[in-house]
Amino acid sequence: MKFPKIYSLEQIAAIIGCDYVGDASFPVHGMNEIHVVEPGDIVFVDHPKYYDKALNSAATIVLINKNVECPEGKALLVSDDPFRDFNKLTKHFMPFRHTNTSIAPSALIGEGTVIQPNCFIGNNVKIGDNCVIHSNVSIYDNTVIGNNVIIHAGTVLGADAFYYKKRPEGFDQLLSGGRVVIGNDVGIGALCTIDKGVTGDTTIGDGSKIDNQVHVGHDTVIGKKCLIAAQTGIAGCVVIEDEVTLWGQVGTTSGITIGAKAVVLAQSGISKSLEGGKVYFGYPADESREKLKQLAHIKRIPEILEKLK
Numbered sequence: 001m002k003f004p005k006i007y008s009l010e011q012i013a014a015i016i017g018c019d020y021v022g023d024a025s026f027p028v029h030g031m032n033e034i035h036v037v038e039p040g041d042i043v044f045v046d047h048p049k050y051y052d053k054a055l056n057s058a059a060t061i062v063l064i065n066k067n068v069e070c071p072e073g074k075a076l077l078v079s080d081d082p083f084r085d086f087n088k089l090t091k092h093f094m095p096f097r098h099t100n101t102s103i104a105p106s107a108l109i110g111e112g113t114v115i116q117p118n119c120f121i122g123n124n125v126k127i128g129d130n131c132v133i134h135s136n137v138s139i140y141d142n143t144v145i146g147n148n149v150i151i152h153a154g155t156v157l158g159a160d161a162f163y164y165k166k167r168p169e170g171f172d173q174l175l176s177g178g179r180v181v182i183g184n185d186v187g188i189g190a191l192c193t194i195d196k197g198v199t200g201d202t203t204i205g206d207g208s209k210i211d212n213q214v215h216v217g218h219d220t221v222i223g224k225k226c227l228i229a230a231q232t233g234i235a236g237c238v239v240i241e242d243e244v245t246l247w248g249q250v251g252t253t254s255g256i257t258i259g260a261k262a263v264v265l266a267q268s269g270i271s272k273s274l275e276g277g278k279v280y281f282g283y284p285a286d287e288s289r290e291k292l293k294q295l296a297h298i299k300r301i302p303e304i305l306e307k308l309k
Helices: 009-016 048-055 082-093 288-299 301-308
Strands: 002-008 019-021 027-031 041-045 061-064 075-078 156-159 164-167 170-173 179-182 193-195 201-204 279-281
Touching: 002 009, 009 019, 009 027, 009 075, 009 082, 027 082, 041 048, 041 082, 048 061, 061 082, 156 179, 193 201, 279 288, 288 301
Parallel strands: 027 041, 041 061, 061 075, 156 193, 179 201
Antiparallel strands: 002 027, 019 075, 164 170
């Protein structure tokens, strides 16, 4: 998330009420999760296990719960609760904005686009030309949709990320200030849910087609001309490269990459990154020929045990 203007370190510290280490005028351009940070961004860290990763990341401002040695060229925001204060910044720069209408006045809708009854189009949404948005679709604030996109009934674009911190009193949600960005010529089936990024974008590339009842987690990037079949669940921060096919009921863990032109057969579970250009099956997903051989050997176990008696 980039701020509307460049703020100083002192100004950001005043917003969240914390101490800082570094020049008061140190420039702050935005805030992001660690996997997408750039110079000028704030990243937060609240566990010693991840201090080095945050301090050595591309981020130049680290929101941290301990006054540690600050790397050269960087600044610290020292907070007793970085998770809470990261949420404060999200609320400040990307607050929830209520609208009394089904289509917000700030929404931009392209020429030739058809919006069926009972849809909700949020603040600052941009929809391109010649799209069809079927009934009961909800498009949350700041979503961007390209040209020639079809979205079927009941789909939700831009719900919050499933991202929580466990506290003694219960679970505390990390607020989502990112977007959903849909390319051109994309098809999205009925009853799909595509969560917005925490601070960045959840992206679906040009020409990709998504079946009914598919879930896409926060900050996931789906490439061009992918096919994703029904009841697939894609976790947050996944990268799916171009022309990947995921058949029905595939599930993934978070933070992995599926290489270009990979094919994952139905009901497979993906627990690690997969190389492109291959066919995968099973749980954990493995090359399909190898996995089918393993299953054939498992079927022979009773026969082998009988021979050993």
